[in-house]
Amino acid sequence: MTQSTSSPSTERGDAVSGVEIVFDDIVKTYAGTSQPAVDHLSLTIPAGEIVMFVGPSGCGKTTSLKMINRLHEPTSGTITIDGEDIRAKNADELRRHVGYVIQGGSLFPHMTVKQNIGLVPGLLGWDKQRTAERVDELLDLVGLKPDRYRDRFPRELSGGQQQRVGVARGLAADPPVILMDEPFGAVDPITRQRLQDELLSIQEELRKTIVCVTHDIDEAVKLGDRILILTEGAKIAQYDTPENVLAAPANTFVEDFVGAGSALKSLSLSRVAEVDLYDQTSVKVGESVADAKQRATSAGHTSVVVLDEQERPVDWLWLRALQGETVREPADERDLITISQQATLNDALDSMLVSTHDGVPVTGAQDRYVGVATFSAVTSLITSKNQQAQETSGDAIAQAPDDADLEHATAAPADTEGS
Amino acid sequence: MSTETTTARSERRSRLSREDLGLLLGLPILCAVVLGAWAIWRATADLDDIESRALAWGNILTLAGEHLLLTVVGALVVVATAVPIGIALTRPGMKRFATPVVGVANAGQAAPVIGVIVLFAMWLSFGFWTAILALSLYSFLPVLRNTIVRLQSVDPTLVEAARGTGMSNATVLRRVELPLAMPVIMTGVRTALVLLVGTAAFGTFISAGGLGALIVVGITLFRSPILISGGLLMAVLALLVDWAGRVLEFLATPKGM
Numbered sequence: 252m253t254q255s256t257s258s259p260s261t262e263r264g265d266a267v268s269g270v271e272i273v274f275d276d277i278v279k280t281y282a283g284t285s286q287p288a289v290d291h292l293s294l295t296i297p298a299g300e301i302v303m304f305v306g307p308s309g310c311g312k313t314t315s316l317k318m319i320n321r322l323h324e325p326t327s328g329t330i331t332i333d334g335e336d337i338r339a340k341n342a343d344e345l346r347r348h349v350g351y352v353i354q355g356g357s358l359f360p361h362m363t364v365k366q367n368i369g370l371v372p373g374l375l376g377w378d379k380q381r382t383a384e385r386v387d388e389l390l391d392l393v394g395l396k397p398d399r400y401r402d403r404f405p406r407e408l409s410g411g412q413q414q415r416v417g418v419a420r421g422l423a424a425d426p427p428v429i430l431m432d433e434p435f436g437a438v439d440p441i442t443r444q445r446l447q448d449e450l451l452s453i454q455e456e457l458r459k460t461i462v463c464v465t466h467d468i469d470e471a472v473k474l475g476d477r478i479l480i481l482t483e484g485a486k487i488a489q490y491d492t493p494e495n496v497l498a499a500p501a502n503t504f505v506e507d508f509v510g511a512g513s514a515l516k517s518l519s520l521s522r523v524a525e526v527d528l529y530d531q532t533s534v535k536v537g538e539s540v541a542d543a544k545q546r547a548t549s550a551g552h553t554s555v556v557v558l559d560e561q562e563r564p565v566d567w568l569w570l571r572a573l574q575g576e577t578v579r580e581p582a583d584e585r586d587l588i589t590i591s592q593q594a595t596l597n598d599a600l601d602s603m604l605v606s607t608h609d610g611v612p613v614t615g616a617q618d619r620y621v622g623v624a625t626f627s628a629v630t631s632l633i634t635s636k637n638q639q640a641q642e643t644s645g646d647a648i649a650q651a652p653d654d655a656d657l658e659h660a661t662a663a664p665a666d667t668e669g670s
Numbered sequence: 671m672s673t674e675t676t677t678a679r680s681e682r683r684s685r686l687s688r689e690d691l692g693l694l695l696g697l698p699i700l701c702a703v704v705l706g707a708w709a710i711w712r713a714t715a716d717l718d719d720i721e722s723r724a725l726a727w728g729n730i731l732t733l734a735g736e737h738l739l740l741t742v743v744g745a746l747v748v749v750a751t752a753v754p755i756g757i758a759l760t761r762p763g764m765k766r767f768a769t770p771v772v773g774v775a776n777a778g779q780a781a782p783v784i785g786v787i788v789l790f791a792m793w794l795s796f797g798f799w800t801a802i803l804a805l806s807l808y809s810f811l812p813v814l815r816n817t818i819v820r821l822q823s824v825d826p827t828l829v830e831a832a833r834g835t836g837m838s839n840a841t842v843l844r845r846v847e848l849p850l851a852m853p854v855i856m857t858g859v860r861t862a863l864v865l866l867v868g869t870a871a872f873g874t875f876i877s878a879g880g881l882g883a884l885i886v887v888g889i890t891l892f893r894s895p896i897l898i899s900g901g902l903l904m905a906v907l908a909l910l911v912d913w914a915g916r917v918l919e920f921l922a923t924p925k926g927m
Binding site: 322346347353357359360361362363370371404406420430 | 827828830831832833834835836837838841845846849850924925926927
């Protein structure tokens with residue numbers, strides 16, 4: 252087991268609202284079984300980080316998670332949150348201060364979105380006004396328009412929307428610690444990727460302590476500040492940053508679990524922010540069509556990205572589809588696929604597969620448009636990354652023979668993105 | 671996305687299926703027509719002394735009122751006992767008693783009411799409350815069974831989600847489990863109501879009143895107008911009670927489901 256001492260998030264220096272969680276020699280034995288489900292687990296989860304629990308099914312990762320909010324009680328050992336033994340408080344009281352997000356959202360079908368999100372504030376005795384304001388604030392945060400979604404029932408939402416409400420419910424009372432149990436397991440890959448991106452940007456702002464169980468190593472690498480890989484009995488195989496887990500698996504178990512394609516896994520480590528974005532012409536809703544066309548043509552572009560008042564990309568139109576006096580908002584809610592700068596290269600490639608253009612619009616803070624990630628920009632970054640990796644491992648020559656791109660990258664390594 | 675919301679909306683509109691809507695509107699109309707036809711016959715028919723006394727408007731209203739009272743009080747007793755017992759039997763630690771209790775309730779329904787009601791009357795006394803006891807025992811099972819079965823089938827992840835938000839066990843029951851179970855429990859109540867309105871006819875044997883009196887009189891005195899009127903009125907009352915049960919069921923279904 253390796254444990255890195257430097258926290259990957261200290262450099263961000265924002266206000267951390269999360270707190271530290273410590274497992275001290277935790278054992279959990281279920282009645283009627285001889286093998287403990289969790290066998291002497293000791294672990295420190297630093298404040299303000301996302302720690303991903305991964306491992307094969309039955310390794311005790313979910314049990315370990317549920318012991319933090321006392322849905323399961325340890326047989327022996329203590330868990331502390333911010334230095335306080337979790338058994339010091341009544342379990343119900345404890346849970347009101349620990350966010351809990353589960354697969355599919357698990358929304359209560361007989362309650363509206365507002366009632367679902369307002370549950371914990373209600374239990375904590377907030378007044379109606381404050382709860383209502385908080386609900387709207389959270390809906391905005393998870394990207395759902397409050398006016399539109401507040402009074403809907405869960406079955407009137409898509410899977411991704413339900414999951415967003417589930418996240419909002421977990422954040423409702425602003426708890427320092429949030430537990431997530433396979434949060435994005437029940438949605439399609441594109442939606443999952445968006446939800447992950449959103450979680451990362453929410454986390455950048457809030458800096459909670461998030462403990463998340465997943466069986467998906469890609470998700471762990473993407474979301475985690477640290478990854479905890481568990482074997483049967485919740486024995487720690489490795490607990491480290493994603494970079495170190497991929498670069499230096501602690502043992503063969505981790506190697507097998509992380510998978511053979513470690514070069515491909517680096518796709519999950521590189522973020523879209525590293526890609527050289529293409530400055531595709533953008534026009535705002537309400538702008539004159541003639542102006543827009545003129546600007547695009549002078550830039551040599553045959554299509555424009557349409558932005559709304561908040562500069563969020565809402566559409567990507569060919570020039571011939573631009574008609575009328577002024578640029579209009581897309582008629583029905585057209586779902587333009589965009590990705591955030593926090594998305595991984597893996598996500599970018601996925602999104603491109605379903606895009607109708609050669610690339611995908613990239614959004615930065617507050618979902619503002621920052622440019623387009625083109626297919627060639629992404630692949631050249633991947634090539635140069637792989638090249639760097641091979642150079643460090645010393646087998647570049649063996650792999651490179653007849654690939655022009657690779658030769659180019661070898662010739663000018665200084666031009667490539669430094670990470 | 672837009673198609674998704676349209677489906678959601680049309681689903682919301684069609685919370686009442688066409689069939690349900692037909693029953694909710696059609697049943698009272700049917701009953702009104704039948705009652706109206708019977709009232710016209712009653713007003714115009716050539717009846718002898720005994721018949722007109724038995725079928726006097728005041729007498730009919732009293733008997734129907736008694737019948738309804740037996741049904742409603744019986745249902746209230748059943749709900750007030752079967753639902754709490756059903757809840758208790760689904761709590762941890764009590765689960766093992768569920769099977770024997772359902773077994774006893776089963777026996778209650780299997781025993782013929784006509785026999786039980788008379789035995790109770792011999793043992794206790796004649797009258798209204800003895801009838802209520804026998805009727806409640808008979809119609810106890812559907813409410814108990816529906817309560818237990820539905821509470822047991824509430825999605826355990828929802829219950830865990832509720833506990834995870836910091837609700838106490840009592841709050842989880844009140845705010846999550848019971849609302850979700852309510853439609854099925856109410857279906858049980860409707861079944862109980864239908865059983866009660868039918869078996870309340872036996873009330874007359876132990877002087878607890880009800881429309882059964884018309885049938886008894888009709889048979890013993892060979893007066894088919896009385897007999898048929900009794901049967902007809904009981905059928906109409908049963909349909910109306912069933913209709914009321916459906917309305918209750920609809921009202922008890924939480925929005926969003």
